[in-house]
Amino acid sequence: MGHYDKHQLTIMTTTQCNMHCVYCLTKARKNGNAYRIDETFARTIIRDYLLSCDRPWIRFYGAGEATIEIDMIKRLIDYADSISTVPIYYELQTNGFFSLDVADYIGHKFNIVYVSIDGAPNINDRQRLSNNDKSTSEIVVRNIKLLNKMTTLGVRATITVLNVDKQREIVDYFSSLGIKFMFSKPVLPSVGSNENLEYAVPLMTYAENYLDAYRYAKNKGIFYGNIYIVNFDRKTDTFCRACHPYPHATPDNYVSCCDRAFLSNIGLDELLYGHYDVKSGSIVYDYDKIRKICNRKIQNMTKCVNCSVNEFCGGACLGTAYQRNGDFYVPYDKECEVIRYLYDEIGNDVVLGFFHP
Ligand code: SF4
Numbered sequence: 001m002g003h004y005d006k007h008q009l010t011i012m013t014t015t016q017c018n019m020h021c022v023y024c025l026t027k028a029r030k031n032g033n034a035y036r037i038d039e040t041f042a043r044t045i046i047r048d049y050l051l052s053c054d055r056p057w058i059r060f061y062g063a064g065e066a067t068i069e070i071d072m073i074k075r076l077i078d079y080a081d082s083i084s085t086v087p088i089y090y091e092l093q094t095n096g097f098f099s100l101d102v103a104d105y106i107g108h109k110f111n112i113v114y115v116s117i118d119g120a121p122n123i124n125d126r127q128r129l130s131n132n133d134k135s136t137s138e139i140v141v142r143n144i145k146l147l148n149k150m151t152t153l154g155v156r157a158t159i160t161v162l163n164v165d166k167q168r169e170i171v172d173y174f175s176s177l178g179i180k181f182m183f184s185k186p187v188l189p190s191v192g193s194n195e196n197l198e199y200a201v202p203l204m205t206y207a208e209n210y211l212d213a214y215r216y217a218k219n220k221g222i223f224y225g226n227i228y229i230v231n232f233d234r235k236t237d238t239f240c241r242a243c244h245p246y247p248h249a250t251p252d253n254y255v256s257c258c259d260r261a262f263l264s265n266i267g268l269d270e271l272l273y274g275h276y277d278v279k280s281g282s283i284v285y286d287y288d289k290i291r292k293i294c295n296r297k298i299q300n301m302t303k304c305v306n307c308s309v310n311e312f313c314g315g316a317c318l319g320t321a322y323q324r325n326g327d328f329y330v331p332y333d334k335e336c337e338v339i340r341y342l343y344d345e346i347g348n349d350v351v352l353g354f355f356h357p
C-alpha cells in the first residue's frame with residue numbers, strides 16, 4: 001500500500017478553524033485571508049473526477065478544519081452519491097473537535113477518518129488549544145473512542161520539542177484508547193518567517209526517537225507510520241498522488257496537486273494547475289504545469305537517479321522540496337538522510353497495511 005497508490009480527490013473546504021494549535025501553518029485566516037470553497041466549484045470538480053475514475057475516493061481536508069463546513073460536506077456527499085454509479089470511498093482528516101451529532105454522521109458516512117492528536121492530555125493540551133485557549137482533549141478523545149467503534153480510524157500526532165522524546169508514551173496512550181493505526185509528523189525547522197521555530201525538531205532527532213517507538217508499537221500490535229516510510233513496501237518511481245497529479249480543490253477555488261499548496265497566494269504557484277472559472281462554470285487547466293508535475297519521477301531527478309533507496313522512496317515529498325529549495329525536482333537533503341536511515345533500519349520489515357493520511 002504505497003503512498004504513491006493513494007488516488008483521490010481532495011476537497012479543502014475552508015481556512016477557518018475552531019482551534020489554534022501552537023504550530024499551525026494555516027496562518028492565512030489570521031491575515032484576513034479567510035476562504036470558504038465555492039460549493040459550485042466543489043460540485044464541478046466532484047463531477048469531473050467521478051467521470052474519470054473507476055474507484056472513486058473523496059477526501060475532505062482543511063486547510064483549516066474541514067468539519068467547520070459539515071453542512072456543505074453533507075450536501076457534497078449527497079451530490080456525489082447521487083451521480084456516482086459505484087460506491088464512493090470517503091476519507092476525512094480532522095481535528096476531532098466537534099459535537100456528538102457531527103461525530104455520529106462522520107462515523108456512519110466516512111470509510112476512514114484520521115484525527116489529529118498529539119498524545120495524552122498533558123502534551124496535547126499544551127499544543128492543541130481551542131480558540132478560547134481551553135483544552136481540547138476531552139472532546140477529541142470522546143470522539144476518537146466513538147469513531148473507533150464505528151469506522152476505520154487512525155490518529156496523527158504532530159511532533160515538537162515537547163514530545164519528540166515521548167513517542168513511546170504516545171504509543172502507550174493511543175494503545176490505551178484502542179487505536180491500532182497511528183502516524184506522526186515532525187514540525188520542521190523554519191524555511192521562512194511563517195513557520196514556528198520554537199517548536200521545531202531536528203529531523204534526525206525525530207527519526208531516531210520514531211524508530212525506537214515504531215519497534216515498540218509493532219511489539220504491541222500497533223502500526224506507527226510517517227511520511228518517510230510510505231513507499232517502503234513496493235517499488236515506485238513517483239512519490240505520491242501529487243505527482244500524477246490527483247486534484248486538490250482549494251478553499252479559494254484553485255486546483256493544486258498537493259496539500260501544501262492550500263491557497264493560491266502562498267508562493268507555491270507551480271503546484272497550482274487549474275482554477276475555477278465562474279463565468280463558464282468550468283475548470284480551466286494549465287497543461288504545461290501538469291506535464292512538469294507528471295514528469296516528477298526519480299529518473300528525472302538528478303539527486304535521485306543514483307540514490308540507493310530510490311525505488312522505495314519515489315523522490316520524497318514534493319511540497320517540502322518546493323518550499324525548501326524553490327524547485328520541486330530537488331529533494332530536501334535532511335529528509336533524504338532520514339529516509340535512507342529508516343530504510344536501512346526497517347526497510348525490509350515495513351508492511352504498510354494502511355494508507356498514510
Ligand atoms: S486543527 Fe489544524 S488548522 Fe486548526 S489550528 Fe490546529 S493545525 Fe491549524
Ligand code: SF4
Nearest residue numbers: 240258259317318319
Ligand atoms: S504534502 Fe507531500 S505527501 Fe502531501 S500531497 Fe504534497 S507531496 Fe504528497
Ligand code: SF4
Nearest residue numbers: 304307310313315336
Ligand atoms: S532519499 Fe532523497 S535522493 Fe533518495 S530517492 Fe528519496 S528523495 Fe531522492
